[in-house]
Amino acid sequence: MERLAEPDGRPEILVLRALGLGDLLVSVPALRGIRRARPDARVVVAMPTWLEPVLDLVDAVDVLVPTPGLEVVLDVAPGRIETAVDLHGHGPQSRGRCEALRPQRLVGFRAPGWDGPEWPVGGLERRRWAGLVSWHRMPADPDDLAIRRPEERSPAPGCVVVHVGTAPAPGR
Template sequence: MNSFIEGLAPRRIVVFRALQLGDMLCSVPAFRALRSAAPRAHIALIGLPWARAFVERYPALFDELILFPGAPGFPEQPEDDSALPAFVDAIRERRFDLAIQLHGSGGIANDLVCSFQARANAGFVQHDEIQRPGCFIEWPDTLPEPHRYLALTNAMGAPAESEALSFDLTVKDETEYTALIAAHGIEPHRLVLVHPGAQLPSRRWPAARFAEVADTLADDGWQIAITGTAAEAQLTVSVLGLMTAPALHLAGSTSLGSLGALVGRARLVVCNDTGISHIAAAMRTPSVIVASGSDTQRWAPLDHERHRVVADYPPCRPCSFRVCPYGHECALNVAVPQVVGAAREMLARDQHAHPAAPGKLHAQTDAILSFASEVRHVT
């Protein structure tokens, strides 16, 4: 008996998933399964403007990015539906064979995808939602995020070869990373990345606590680099300003690719539950994740040995608020010693990590200067 995809034999597939970096990385295993089942199909992703870099990074998985103009009920961008009718008309004219709702649990996302009038549809439905024609499964609410989308592709007849996240580096990424090392004196063998940002304020651990963790690890001899986007510079500068130890400030200095290369070479990432935690998972770099508000069963990395989640669980969790209205207990109940202890434990496992003397930002430079001084003294 043919599977859904085999019977349909789609030549043109459109996938709706207009979300941010972490969400997209968690769906890469499902995209790999889809491509394996439809190797010659033209696969278009409907996504946010930033996703152009995402599609370019995975040329084997996608053939095209179609920009989603936004609509009420989709808060990832302005909820304006003025451009929606023209957008839907343009999608209909493409006459896709298969439209896949990979955006979320169902409801209005299904209404939108079904309005594309593809030959067939697939996706998720909520438990109380009417069944949609095509290949729709009930939203698997208890599964980790990557497994949710693999459940759908598996139901479609596209089984996964691997559940692992991936983030393939390009020549451009490596070139940018090399320039980053030269510009900032990065020492990968003792580099710890501290990433205090997150898209939602409710998901951020306090900057002062990140600074305490960074100071402690710097005193242990690790080189600390504070990372973030250019838009997060105020936050990253505040962490830097609260520190007593020296640290590199890399906010706004990395592209998505060079950040991936940086994460891949670092000994540890300390961060909130946000996009960089999924880059760390994809690059197999150990991480300590302070998870505030989020559903850790859903968003925690699958490898619990390599990635340590530190969290507190007040009754209001999981949280759907942008800004916590309850005093942010889930963040404030996570203490600095908990995070430091987890970080030290992860670093102690790494046989290739070599801390320097306490508080040294550029240990290699210090060693070179010391050697030069000895040479001058002898001569």
């Protein structure tokens, strides 16, 4: 996967998802919806670099902007990005990171200055993110979860990993 360098003439869509492994996996349907809706664009994802090997298996992203979290300003020149997509959450910090890019278009849930659907209470996160990008005219199938099989052999053939999450939800 390439890093963000000079623009190559294609419109750029930046997706903010500076979280962990489970958060990447539940965003796969939304990432695929973005890619299918905008095959002309460079899809740029802002997330931690340690997720790059898994991100490569999604086959929907062109560029990774290393982003350890929301505490760090994204290393992208303001005005460069055509569309900024907030798949990080619904708070002022993630919206602020997207707004600082000064994109032509903001994709997220409804908030002051943002057009979008209301934040859904409850439900599966993959449906939340697929629904969000679908509302913004980038149809996503929430069941489109499969990722490509890695080329390397498994160090534990026949085993299955179940990721149950590691961080408590805010307010719990």
